[in-house]
Amino acid sequence: MHGPLIGITTSELRTPDRVDPTPSSEPPQRELALGLDYPVAVAAGGGLPVVLPPHLDQAEDVVSRLDGLVLAGGPDINPALYAHPPHANLGPNEPATDAWELALLTAALERGLPVLAICRGMQLLNVAYGGTLWQDINTELELGDVHRQKERGSEVTHDVEVDDGTQLAALTGGGTLAVNSFHHQAVQDLGSGLRITARDQGLVEAIEDPARPFVIGVQWHAESLYRRPAQLALFQGLVATAATSA
Ligand code: MN
Numbered sequence: 740m741h742g743p744l745i746g747i748t749t750s751e752l753r754t755p756d757r758v759d760p761t762p763s764s765e766p767p768q769r770e771l772a773l774g775l776d777y778p779v780a781v782a783a784g785g786g787l788p789v790v791l792p793p794h795l796d797q798a799e800d801v802v803s804r805l806d807g808l809v810l811a812g813g814p815d816i817n818p819a820l821y822a823h824p825p826h827a828n829l830g831p832n833e834p835a836t837d838a839w840e841l842a843l844l845t846a847a848l849e850r851g852l853p854v855l856a857i858c859r860g861m862q863l864l865n866v867a868y869g870g871t872l873w874q875d876i877n878t879e880l881e882l883g884d885v886h887r888q889k890e891r892g893s894e895v896t897h898d899v900e901v902d903d904g905t906q907l908a909a910l911t912g913g914g915t916l917a918v919n920s921f922h923h924q925a926v927q928d929l930g931s932g933l934r935i936t937a938r939d940q941g942l943v944e945a946i947e948d949p950a951r952p953f954v955i956g957v958q959w960h961a962e963s964l965y966r967r968p969a970q971l972a973l974f975q976g977l978v979a980t981a982a983t984s985a
Pocket of ligand 1: 921
């Protein structure tokens with residue numbers, strides 16, 4: 740007995756200079772980095788999680804084996820992908836990872852798989868639909884640093900208002916949702932065919948494709964809040980939709 744197979748990207752590729760090996764560990768090299776909350780949350784939602792190492796040539800093949808896709812958080816997206824010049828506060832980019840994840844997302848949409856896109860993943864979803872991003876909300880929108888909390892990921896620090904009549908509202912119960920916040924970028928122009936589903940003081944905090952059963956993006960780290968029923972519902976919804984294609 741097992742649940743639908745849910746692939747999870749590892750957006751962060753840690754460079755050797757940022758790896759801190761112990762005397763008995765492997766030689767320094769680039770490493771995949773993914774918070775364990777992601778597979779734990781997928782499993783809590785009833786799915787069978789599998790981590791997807793980047794290999795551009797294998798995107799369609801690996802998606803053909805999956806029942807659902809989670810696009811994880813990670814570094815900033817290369818603004819060349821939405822034809823904007825880089826902002827002074829743009830963080831490090833991984834263009835090869837951007838290409839890999841866009842290929843995975845494209846293949847998943849072609850196959851009609853459900854997609855849960857978290858933080859950077861939601862930003863990638865917006866860019867894939869032709870949208871643009873704020874590259875540094877702290878300076879471009881003068882929002883201060885309330886969207887980059889010091890508290891742990893399991894703690895909530897700001898509210899979002901969920902729009903009625905959305906898939907997000909149906910899953911979470913709607914209304915005001917308490918979330919965590921670990922981002923300095925955000926959706927600017929919305930991609931064509933997407934709908935904004937939650938906001939915090941005008942800032943886009945969630946999006947979805949209303950024409951599809953489950954293509955949902957959230958700016959907060961839902962995986963670190965899976966002990967909360969409204970957040971676990973995102974993973975349960977992903978898995979339930981994945982089960983129909985399994
Ligand atoms: Mn936020």
